[in-house]
Amino acid sequence: MKLLLGLTMIGQTLAFTTRSASVASKRIGSSLRMASSRPYLIGGNWKANGTVASVEKLVAEFNAAGPIPPNTDVVIGAPFIHIPMLLNTLRPDIKVAAQNSALTGTGAHTGEVCASQLKDLGLEWVILGHSERREGFGMAGEDSKLVADKTKLAIDEGLKVMFCIGEKKEEREAGTTMDVCAEQMAPLAEILSEDEWANVSIAYEPVWAIGTGLTATPEMAQETHANIRQWVAANVSQKVADAVQIQYGGSMNGGNAKALLAENDIDGGLIGGDHSSWSFSTSSTGPEHRSRHKKLLQFCTYMTIQRETRQRSVM
Ligand SMILES: *[C@@H]1O[C@H](CO)[C@@H](O)[C@H](O)[C@H]1NC(C)=O
Numbered sequence: 001m002k003l004l005l006g007l008t009m010i011g012q013t014l015a016f017t018t019r020s021a022s023v024a025s026k027r028i029g030s031s032l033r034m035a036s037s038r039p040y041l042i043g044g045n046w047k048a049n050g051t052v053a054s055v056e057k058l059v060a061e062f063n064a065a066g067p068i069p070p071n072t073d074v075v076i077g078a079p080f081i082h083i084p085m086l087l088n089t090l091r092p093d094i095k096v097a098a099q100n101s102a103l104t105g106t107g108a109h110t111g112e113v114c115a116s117q118l119k120d121l122g123l124e125w126v127i128l129g130h131s132e133r134r135e136g137f138g139m140a141g142e143d144s145k146l147v148a149d150k151t152k153l154a155i156d157e158g159l160k161v162m163f164c165i166g167e168k169k170e171e172r173e174a175g176t177t178m179d180v181c182a183e184q185m186a187p188l189a190e191i192l193s194e195d196e197w198a199n200v201s202i203a204y205e206p207v208w209a210i211g212t213g214l215t216a217t218p219e220m221a222q223e224t225h226a227n228i229r230q231w232v233a234a235n236v237s238q239k240v241a242d243a244v245q246i247q248y249g250g251s252m253n254g255g256n257a258k259a260l261l262a263e264n265d266i267d268g269g270l271i272g273g274d275h276s277s278w279s280f281s282t283s284s285t286g287p288e289h290r291s292r293h294k295k296l297l298q299f300c301t302y303m304t305i306q307r308e309t310r311q312r313s314v315m
């Protein structure tokens with residue numbers, strides 16, 4: 001759950017990223033992010049975690065954190081039961097997403113929550129097709145047609161969708177990454193109009209890099225993101241391909257966020273990840289944190305605090 005703090009921190013590093021990337025792109029050319037009209041989209045995914053008390057604490061931390069950089073949207077994917085709390089107490093510039101919605105409208109579907117109900121509650125976003133739901137954690141998983149149908153319904157009801165795709169380890173090793181991604185996107189491309197794509201963000205999550213500590217290099221991630229965009233250009237339209245945000249969801253963290261987000265086709269992140277890798281707080285910046293990873297996170301937090309302090313004292 002301390003992931004939230006990490007999420008804020010990644011948001012804060014974006015301001016630096018955009019600036020340094022535009023300077024660097026003059027030098028190095030097209031391998032770095034050019035002035036893109038696509039805003040960054042940073043999503044957090046709590047998965048099935050959290051208590052009332054822990055959510056209260058995180059909301060307080062988030063509400064006290066600094067401003068979100070321009071051209072950046074931050075969205076928290078929370079369990080259904082915590083959503084009303086978040087809508088009532090979380091700062092309004094951070095949006096809230098559900099982690100699933102039903103295949104159907106309201107009716108005799110015990111235990112389901114419908115897209116129309118989420119909209120009615122005041123939500124803007126839903127995460128659909130997460131690899132864990134596609135796989136099924138002990139129940140039947142969701143196939144690509146079902147995820148596409150849920151997405152269409154959610155969009156019809158006025159929600160925006162983070163539409164998750166991605167390959168498993170053996171598929172990456174077999175060189176079938178794009179076949180897998182194409183199979184997952186194809187049923188959606190069939191049923192969405194060009195306009196409706198404006199309310200979709202594609203969250204590419206290499207399943208082998210979720211919560212495993214493994215990450216794709218920025219170059220590997222960029223290559224797949226570019227291929228996904230190309231697929232959208234060929235199978236939907238060039239206009240949609242140019243506009244659609246593609247988030248990276250393979251263990252983005254404080255150490256690699258800057259390099260990943262500098263890539264041309266990486267428009268944000270979807271961050272769940274290993275809980276422990278986010279375990280830091282502004283009050284525990286001492287040397288007791290040994291891993292290099294945690295130090296990086298602390299450094300970023302520290303920089304953010306310094307920057308905020310400086311801005312406040314100047315005003
Ligand atoms: C996209 O979503 C917005 C609400 O966020 C809605 O007003 C708009 O009609 C949607 N566009 C399409 C094409 O469904």
Ligand SMILES: *[C@@H]1O[C@H](CO)[C@@H](O)[C@H](O)[C@H]1NC(C)=O
Pocket residue numbers: 186231234235
């Ligand atoms: C998508 O585009 C590629 C390249 O043009 C093509 O090979 C493929 O068949 C298309 N897929 C679908 C589902 O239309």
Ligand SMILES: *[C@@H]1O[C@H](CO)[C@@H](O)[C@H](O)[C@H]1NC(C)=O
Pocket residue numbers: 001002003045046047048049211271272273274275276
């Ligand atoms: C949720 O909790 C599980 C088990 O403690 C943990 O492995 C996972 O990383 C957590 N996820 C988040 C986003 O906090």
